Amino acid sequence: MNNNEAPVFTTGEFAKKSGVTLRTLRYYDKINLLKPCSYTKSGHRLYSKSDFGKLQKILTLKFIGLSLKDISKIMNYDMEDSNIKKSLEIQRVIMKEKVHHIEAVIKSIDEAINMLDTSNTLNWDKFINIISIINTDQKWMNQYENASNLKARIRIHELFSINAKGWMNWFFEHLNIKIDSRILELGCGDGELWEKNLNRIPEGWNIVLTDFSEGMLKDAEVNLGENSGRFNFKIADAQKIPFEDNSFDVVIANNMLYHISNINLALSEIHRVLKPGGTLYASTVGKNHMKEMRDIVNVFGSKNLTLNSWTLTENFQLENGMEKLNKWFNNVKLKRYKDSLKITDEIPLMNYIFSMPGNNKSSFTGKELKNLTDFLHSEIMKNDYIYITKDTGFFSAQTALNI
Known part of the structure; x- marks a missing residue:
């Protein structure tokens, strides 16, 4: 391989370097979420360095809580795959939103624990508020697209x-x-x-x-x-x-x-x-x-x-x-x-x-x-x-x- 050729990785190499399973890569290929960049003459999958960027985006959006169906829409929507900075900036904003949501849930749980520690009784209205905060629709998909x-x-x-x-x-x-x-x-x-x-x-x-x-x-x-x-x-x-x-x-x-x-x-x-x-x-x-x-x-x-x-x-x-x-x-x-x-x-x-x-x-x-x-x-x-x-x-x- 000369210096002008983009490095490619077999499925095993790509899985080892990225820390995901072979089964996951095969499934992402099957549902058209992460297709290999090319194939060997014998039909084996090959991945490029840019595919690591795509995989990172998939795993980040999955961590946020999006379904694979929604992630697929976002991956299709983002045409300019070469603009990694743009993608990372958007991911950072939404991850901060996720952190804010988690912090609000933790705060509500702490309040419920403090109530039990001080009075051994629970204000059920405040307890129900925990459920409400957990189920708050953050519209992650819409925020990403916007x-x-x-x-x-x-x-x-x-x-x-x-x-x-x-x-x-x-x-x-x-x-x-x-x-x-x-x-x-x-x-x-x-x-x-x-x-x-x-x-x-x-x-x-x-x-x-x-x-x-x-x-x-x-x-x-x-x-x-x-x-x-x-x-x-x-x-x-x-x-x-x-x-x-x-x-x-x-x-x-x-x-x-x-x-x-x-x-x-x-x-x-x-x-x-x-x-x-x-x-x-x-x-x-x-x-x-x-x-x-x-x-x-x-x-x-x-x-x-x-x-x-x-x-x-x-x-x-x-x-x-x-x-x-x-x-x-x-x-x-x-x-x-x-x-x-x-x-x-x-x-x-x-x-x-x-x-x-x-x-x-x-x-x-x-x-x-x-x-x-x-x-x-x-x-x-x-x-x-x-x-x-x-x-x-x-x-x-x-x-x-x-x-």
């Missing part, structure tokens, strides 16, 4: 955007915020706006990060790492913001208002919690954003791919946002971000398409996936890239000053 979806959508912009500045850096630079301001972000997601600009955050800012999803808030805390102590985290619905009137100098809504079912109610809540003269920064996209992506899906013409999710932004876009904001705020201004994509690799493009709600890789046969891969590759080869329009920007709007 995290993977978000990273897939961010990744395509990181890889292929023409504007080297990057949206998060550009947006942050246009936030005109005083040193001693109190700032609220609604729908902070995984905290990327702050993680990308940590070295530019003034010490005097008092920042509260909120999201409707507890999982996303924990993702944000993990991503901010040792700097997470500079932020406050709180679960919040933008339609019922859990803060008093006139609490903040600035509210940031970064590509999230179009997700709100009652946007008028959300804007009234934002207006309520802003101080007189306070500023809202609300980013969104235009109707032509990623329009070529929709064309690609249409031309491919698969019944298993949907375009419905691309209409979700219509509730609050660059074209109609000013009209909606003018009902609640003064001095509404729009600033657009100039950028586009030149996609030269079909795999991140496939990841993006399957990250959109309603599109699931597991609904595709192997032949259909190959057809889609070949189709995207051929589209790239026409001009050496696929051009994708980006139409993004933000509104700034202010509350009236008290006179």
Whole structure:
């Protein structure tokens, strides 16, 4: 074997190095969970180094508590097997969720033991609470897919955007915020706006990060790492913001208002919690954003791919946002971000398409996936890239000053 060839292992070697049984490997092969990379002329299974990464993911998700059926869906869903870092980051977030769940169960059991130690009687309501906590549906499968979806959508912009500045850096630079301001972000997601600009955050800012999803808030805390102590985290619905009137100098809504079912109610809540003269920064996209992506899906013409999710932004876009904001705020201004994509690799493009709600890789046969891969590759080869329009920007709007 020369140095350019990838090392391969027999089933016995692979089992010994990984600490799993031959029976387990044979079963994973049988159910298409972990297929060998190749076979010998006599039909014996062979595994590569990358298969250790796949096995690690399977065993981690199994430890979390997912069924082999759910793990199979996740393995099918993750197309970019070479991106080990992305996979490990997602696993780390969910493992932390699992630890948090276990700690809550242990705390409830300790409380029950303490009750018996002190009074020799058991409060059955608290005892039943242990069962409730144990059975809490953590939706591990959904959390994994949500995290993977978000990273897939961010990744395509990181890889292929023409504007080297990057949206998060550009947006942050246009936030005109005083040193001693109190700032609220609604729908902070995984905290990327702050993680990308940590070295530019003034010490005097008092920042509260909120999201409707507890999982996303924990993702944000993990991503901010040792700097997470500079932020406050709180679960919040933008339609019922859990803060008093006139609490903040600035509210940031970064590509999230179009997700709100009652946007008028959300804007009234934002207006309520802003101080007189306070500023809202609300980013969104235009109707032509990623329009070529929709064309690609249409031309491919698969019944298993949907375009419905691309209409979700219509509730609050660059074209109609000013009209909606003018009902609640003064001095509404729009600033657009100039950028586009030149996609030269079909795999991140496939990841993006399957990250959109309603599109699931597991609904595709192997032949259909190959057809889609070949189709995207051929589209790239026409001009050496696929051009994708980006139409993004933000509104700034202010509350009236008290006179």
